[in-house]
Amino acid sequence: MEGDIVQMGAYIGAGLACMGMGGAAVGVGNVAGNYLAGALRNPSAAAGQTATLFIGIAFAEALGIFSFLVALLLMFAV
Amino acid sequence: MATDANAEGGLVFHPMDQFIVKPLFGGDAVHWYTPTNATLWMVLAIVGITAMLVLGTSRRAIIPSRSQSIGELAYGFIYKMVEDVTGKDGVKYFPYIMTLFMFIVFSNFLGLLPMAFTPTSHIAVTAVMAFAVFIAVTVLGFVKNGASFLGLFWVSSAPLALRPILALIEIISYFVRPVSHSIRLAGNMMAGHAVIKVFAGFAAITAIAPLSVVAITAMYGLEVLVSFIQAYVFTILTCVYLKDALHPHH
Numbered sequence: 001m002e003g004d005i006v007q008m009g010a011y012i013g014a015g016l017a018c019m020g021m022g023g024a025a026v027g028v029g030n031v032a033g034n035y036l037a038g039a040l041r042n043p044s045a046a047a048g049q050t051a052t053l054f055i056g057i058a059f060a061e062a063l064g065i066f067s068f069l070v071a072l073l074l075m076f077a078v
Numbered sequence: 079m080a081t082d083a084n085a086e087g088g089l090v091f092h093p094m095d096q097f098i099v100k101p102l103f104g105g106d107a108v109h110w111y112t113p114t115n116a117t118l119w120m121v122l123a124i125v126g127i128t129a130m131l132v133l134g135t136s137r138r139a140i141i142p143s144r145s146q147s148i149g150e151l152a153y154g155f156i157y158k159m160v161e162d163v164t165g166k167d168g169v170k171y172f173p174y175i176m177t178l179f180m181f182i183v184f185s186n187f188l189g190l191l192p193m194a195f196t197p198t199s200h201i202a203v204t205a206v207m208a209f210a211v212f213i214a215v216t217v218l219g220f221v222k223n224g225a226s227f228l229g230l231f232w233v234s235s236a237p238l239a240l241r242p243i244l245a246l247i248e249i250i251s252y253f254v255r256p257v258s259h260s261i262r263l264a265g266n267m268m269a270g271h272a273v274i275k276v277f278a279g280f281a282a283i284t285a286i287a288p289l290s291v292v293a294i295t296a297m298y299g300l301e302v303l304v305s306f307i308q309a310y311v312f313t314i315l316t317c318v319y320l321k322d323a324l325h326p327h328h
Contacts, residue, residue, distance in 0.1 A: 051163065051314055058311040062258045065265035072268075076094065 010074045017071040024064020031056040093275040097199055097268065115195040116203070123184035123197070131180070152180065156313065163317035167324055174214075175320075178207060179313040186267060186305035190298070199267035201260055208260035211316050219323035230326040259315055266308045270301040 035053045039046035100106075102113045131152075134145030142150060156176045160168055182198055189196025197203045219227040231248040233241060274297050280290040 051159070054307065054311055055314060055318065058262060058315065061266075062262045065262055065269070066258075068265055068269055069261060 010078050014071040014074040017067045017074065020067025020070075021064050024061055024067070027060030027063070028057050031060055091275070091279070093272045093279065096195070096271060096275060099200075116197050116200065119185065119188060119195045120197045120203075123181060123188055126184050126188065127180045152176075159314060160317055163314060164321040164324060168317070168320055171320060175313055175316055178211075178316060179309055182207075182263065182312055183306060183309040186309055187302075189267065189271070190301060190305060196267050196271060198263055199271060201264045204260040204264040205256070207312075208256040208263075211259065211319060212256035215319045215323045218320075219326060222324060223326055227323070227326050230322055234327070255319065259312070263308050263312050266304055270297070270304055273297055274301065 031053065035046075035049065035056075038049075099108060099114050099116050101108055102115060102118060108114060130145055131149050134143070134149045137143065137146070139146065153176070156179050157169075157172060160172045160175055164171070185196060185198045185203075188194055189199065219230070223229075231245045231252070233244045233248065236244050274294055277290050277293045277297060281287045281294070283290075
């Protein structure tokens with residue numbers, strides 16, 4: 001047994017923080033899936049909404065990136 | 079950590095080593111004037127942009143050459159985005175937004191070259207850009223609208239009882255903007271490059287080396303896409319924030 005309990009906690013916490021990526025995956029999939037469903041119902045309106053699609057994806061993804069950042073901070077900064 | 083991996087799987091590098099800022103000409107000390115690999119790749123991005131936009135469009139042929147059409151496509155793409163999102167009166171801020179987009183897209187794509195350094199993978203670089211946008215947009219909002227810029231936080235279409243709570247949420251989300259704006263770009267670039275390096279580390283193990291090479295190729299393809307989309311997202315969010323400053327009423 002090497003290392004100390006603080007390091008162990010940091011590694012476990014980094015692993016737990018990665019669960020946030022699952023949330024981001026659900027969010028991004030939800031945005032893209034709903035966009036596709038709407039686009040198939042009314043294809044002529046789809047082209048005008050691609051900007052909204054990317055903004056929505058960016059907002060959903062940002063929170064996953066935050067969890068990744070927490071994992072990185074635990075691995076390298078704490 | 080690096081030594082553990084070295085003993086077990088023959089991993090001779092750490093996935094995060096690629097993000098270390100090193101001086102170009104010997105030594106370890108980094109001062110504000112030291113030429114580092116970060117400054118080198120930022121300069122290369124600017125040289126690339128200048129070469130493409132100035133040299134590409136200098137002949138101005140009726141039938142455009144390849145570099146001229148790329149320059150015209152980029153110009154038209156950003157111009158249309160600014161016009162669509164912020165409206166006619168946002169068009170005079172187009173040069174700044176075009177500069178941001180070209181710098182980010184060139185840094186991202188140049189960073190994909192093997193052995194290259196990605197300036198946009200550092201929060202220090204993206205935070206400067208995001209805070210510049212945030213401060214500029216806030217000042218602009220007050221200059222253009224005066225005190226009625228605060229109407230951005232007072233959602234007049236909501237029931238009166240809810241408005242103070244909504245105002246609190248709006249204010250928090252307003253001040254989180256530069257943080258999420260910068261971390262989104264830096265985090266995406268850093269995560270993609272780190273994942274490629276992790277798969278590259280698996281290539282040292284003979285049994286899974288072919289799988290690792292396929293995975294690197296697939297991730298690389300995804301990263302090309304992500305590089306462009308993140309530059310696009312950074313730019314379009316700048317446009318959205320600019321629209322809020324110019325037209326603060328919901």
